[in-house]
Amino acid sequence: MCGILLTVGEAFRSEFDAALASLKSRGPDASEVLAHGGALLGHARLAVIDISGGRQPMTAANGRLAMVYNGEIYNFAALRRELEAAGHAFATRSDSEVLLTGYLHWGEAVLEKLDGMFAFAIHDRQEGSVFLARDRLGIKPLFWGEHQGNLVAASTLAPFFAFPSFPKKLDAEGLRDYLAFQTPLAPRTLVRDIHALPPGACLKWKVGAGGTVRKWWTIPDATESVPDHETLVAETDRLLAQAVKAQLVADVPLGAFLSGGIDSSLVVHYMAQAGAFSTTRALKTFSVRFAEAGFDESPHAQAVAERYGTEHHVLDAPELTAATLAAALADLDQPLADPAYIPTWALSRLTRQHVTVALSGDGGDELFGGYPRFLDTADRHPDSLGKRMLRAMRARGLAPASLTSRMLAGADLLLYRRVELGDYPGSRKDLRRYLIPEVARAARPQATLELWRDLAARHGAYDRGALLRADLWTYLSENCLQKTDRASMAHGLEVRVPLLANALQERMLRLPAAVHFDGGGGKAILRALARKHLPEQVWNREKHGFSVPLRGNLAGPWRDWVEAQVAAAPARAPWLAAGALAALWQEARQGRGNVRLMYTFAVLLAWLETHPLEPT
Numbered sequence: 324m325c326g327i328l329l330t331v332g333e334a335f336r337s338e339f340d341a342a343l344a345s346l347k348s349r350g351p352d353a354s355e356v357l358a359h360g361g362a363l364l365g366h367a368r369l370a371v372i373d374i375s376g377g378r379q380p381m382t383a384a385n386g387r388l389a390m391v392y393n394g395e396i397y398n399f400a401a402l403r404r405e406l407e408a409a410g411h412a413f414a415t416r417s418d419s420e421v422l423l424t425g426y427l428h429w430g431e432a433v434l435e436k437l438d439g440m441f442a443f444a445i446h447d448r449q450e451g452s453v454f455l456a457r458d459r460l461g462i463k464p465l466f467w468g469e470h471q472g473n474l475v476a477a478s479t480l481a482p483f484f485a486f487p488s489f490p491k492k493l494d495a496e497g498l499r500d501y502l503a504f505q506t507p508l509a510p511r512t513l514v515r516d517i518h519a520l521p522p523g524a525c526l527k528w529k530v531g532a533g534g535t536v537r538k539w540w541t542i543p544d545a546t547e548s549v550p551d552h553e554t555l556v557a558e559t560d561r562l563l564a565q566a567v568k569a570q571l572v573a574d575v576p577l578g579a580f581l582s583g584g585i586d587s588s589l590v591v592h593y594m595a596q597a598g599a600f601s602t603t604r605a606l607k608t609f610s611v612r613f614a615e616a617g618f619d620e621s622p623h624a625q626a627v628a629e630r631y632g633t634e635h636h637v638l639d640a641p642e643l644t645a646a647t648l649a650a651a652l653a654d655l656d657q658p659l660a661d662p663a664y665i666p667t668w669a670l671s672r673l674t675r676q677h678v679t680v681a682l683s684g685d686g687g688d689e690l691f692g693g694y695p696r697f698l699d700t701a702d703r704h705p706d707s708l709g710k711r712m713l714r715a716m717r718a719r720g721l722a723p724a725s726l727t728s729r730m731l732a733g734a735d736l737l738l739y740r741r742v743e744l745g746d747y748p749g750s751r752k753d754l755r756r757y758l759i760p761e762v763a764r765a766a767r768p769q770a771t772l773e774l775w776r777d778l779a780a781r782h783g784a785y786d787r788g789a790l791l792r793a794d795l796w797t798y799l800s801e802n803c804l805q806k807t808d809r810a811s812m813a814h815g816l817e818v819r820v821p822l823l824a825n826a827l828q829e830r831m832l833r834l835p836a837a838v839h840f841d842g843g844g845g846k847a848i849l850r851a852l853a854r855k856h857l858p859e860q861v862w863n864r865e866k867h868g869f870s871v872p873l874r875g876n877l878a879g880p881w882r883d884w885v886e887a888q889v890a891a892a893p894a895r896a897p898w899l900a901a902g903a904l905a906a907l908w909q910e911a912r913q914g915r916g917n918v919r920l921m922y923t924f925a926v927l928l929a930w931l932e933t934h935p936l937e938p939t
């Protein structure tokens with residue numbers, strides 16, 4: 324695990340070391356730079372496998388290729404045996420060398436053989452080309468940009484801001500998606516000339532010719548009928564056990580996040596089953612304890628810890644003060660307004676004091692149908708004469724915008740519920756209300772959450788399976804996985820997500836979404852496994868999200884901090900409509916109104932203090 328940086332061209336050579344230093348928290352163990360033809364490759368290493376070997380940047384035996392890579396390839400031992408049988412020799416025990424040799428042997432087809440989380444850049448000195456790739460679901464981040472024929476690629480946006488000459492103009496459409504969805508959606512960022520490589524995508528770039536992005540993996544549709552439930556549960560049990568066991572490989576201390584929910588608790592169960600700890604070496608687990616009713620899952624986590632005899636560490640949420648909030652947000656390379664980032668950041672800081680690698684239950688809700696919103700399908704909201712009449716009246720100015728949600732049907736209503744702001748003129752969710760006119764036009768409100776809409780339509784017209792799949796490359800990749808990556812890597816902690824292993828993806832996504840839903844709601848397969856393996860208090864209760872009591876914090880301990888962000892808005896973000904923002908804050912400081920939207924603006928403004936952007 325690490326931070327990676329690559330540049331091609333002369334423009335950024337003098338600031339390269341400073342840019343690589345911005346990735347130090349992602350790789351605190353070593354920092355190295357390689358000049359390779361017309362490219363510079365930099366690597367900030369967090370040593371996890373083959374600590375004494377596997378150093379990067381890594382050069383192929385023939386000297387033609389050089390690579391920087393971030394991630395873990397869990398099936399690297401099997402791939403190594405395959406490559407050795409083909410005549411290749413290895414100098415290290417690292418997965419990095421297997422990846423580079425695999426690219427040398429198979430070319431871009433190596434991507435289809437990789438089971439893991441990864442983002443990497445390979446420079447071909449002979450061709451003068453660069454190959455970039457990101458894993459199927461975007462567990463690891465990768466960004467790229469061009470300026471005057473020069474290329475920059477990096478793990479985060481931080482190195483781009485360390486290059487003074489790289490343009491830093493606001494991307495109005497990236498801002499639109501952030502305000503709608505609390506995070507920009509790949510390929511957009513908040514900066515117009517910096518692109519996020521999408522999940523499951525790769526880029527071939529060549530000097531003088533530019534680059535072409537293509538999808539090397541696509542989200543599959545269901546192609547199989549519903550199998551026998553008990554058989555499927557048993558099969559999933561086996562696949563989960565294999566996935567967790569495969570992800571225990573490490574030459575450093577390893578532990579687990581344990582929230583007390585089904586997903587993380589099952590991960591701990593399979594770790595125990597795989598022998599991750601013994602009577603002489605207890606597994607270390609970590610969780611957050613909230614004082615507020617409805618947020619505190621610590622008793623459930625404690626029950627699991629006691630079941631498996633883990634060494635359990637608990638962080639008290641009252642420690643999440645305004646100072647903690649500010650420190651956590653300072654580690655974001657671009658704004659992310661999911662409040663769960665804050666406790667995840669603090670939990671990662673605690674965890675890193677004890678281990679270098681932690682397994683997490685991330686991905687269980689997305690892959691196994693855990694969100695109630697997957698039940699809210701388009702066919703539950705049919706159009707009607709009354710709705711059509713309201714829309715016609717609204718078009719003529721005869722119906723108030725406050726009735727927008729009552730006018731919408733089907734997919735349009737689902738989209739309205741999914742976003743905080745969008746293309747809803749005059750309503751409380753009108754994006755234009757919060758932007759000055761020229762930026763509002765450039766933002767193209769009509770394209771709000773276009774990627775999510777396209778995915779949902781492509782996979783089944785907004786039914787359960789389509790909604791689940793649409794989340795994989797939007798909410799999962801750009802919110803949940805980004806949150807965990809940034810929060811953990813801010814402290815040099817590697818987090819692995821075994822519930823998203825290839826074998827589980829392939830099995831679950833070939834099946835109709837119906838396998839995940841029964842009379843008890845979603846996640847039927849994982850709930851069955853929880854009943855089989857876990858204490859009853861873990862699975863016999865309502866689901867709770869991992870977040871913070873936002874309304875109380877904005878009106879209480881975070882109030883002065885947010886006040887300062889709003890006061891700074893005219894200077895930092897003159898493209899925001901100051902009056903609308905002030906009115907939003909006036910409500911939120913009293914514990915009323917849309918506090919989630921207020922938090923979204925506060926995070927943006929805090930980020931702009933250290934990442935100033937020019938107008939679009």
